[in-house]
């Protein structure tokens with residue numbers, strides 16, 4: 309029994325070592341590459357499950373030439389669809405977003421639908437993970453829950469010509485009380501809201 313065990317290591321030592329003759333430097337780089345892959349996999353997993361990473365997909369198709377004539381983009385803006393749940397229809401065109409401002413109560417869960425009436429644009433809401441390409445003929449959709457009160461500018465992220473840098477708007481997240489006050493006000497002032505926005509944009 310003991311003799312057998314003693315023979316094994318001496319027999320093993322006589323055999324050539326089991327390596328492919330990899331240079332130590334190459335081995336180190338292989339370790340680095342594997343470590344990077346593991347780091348990326350962890351990052352994607354965290355982004356996917358903890359960070360709420362979403363892939364914007366083509367939601368549906370439409371005709372960009374008639375998009376402003378009928379359907380939700382004929383009157384872009386926010387609609388309430390349930391308790392704390394909203395839909396926002398945003399129209400991108402050279403060189404503005406309609407509407408320029410979306411006001412939501414804190415905690416609002418908003419499904420954001422964006423389409424373009426002309427060229428390819430981008431739609432990114434600062435400090436959120438909402439970032440999508442806006443392609444004429446396609447509807448891009450992402451959802452976001454606005455848990456913090458504040459202003460979140462949205463900007464065009466695809467170069468679309470001379471006015472590209474001026475293509476932006478703002479999501480205003482207000483307290484429940486402020487929102488309630490606003491909605492009762494706007495019920496009587498809806499017709500003035502476009503005029504107010506124009507004045508704000510000039511300033």
Ligand code: CUA
Pocket residue numbers: 401402403428429430464465466467468469471472473475
């Ligand atoms: Cu629209 Cu850049």
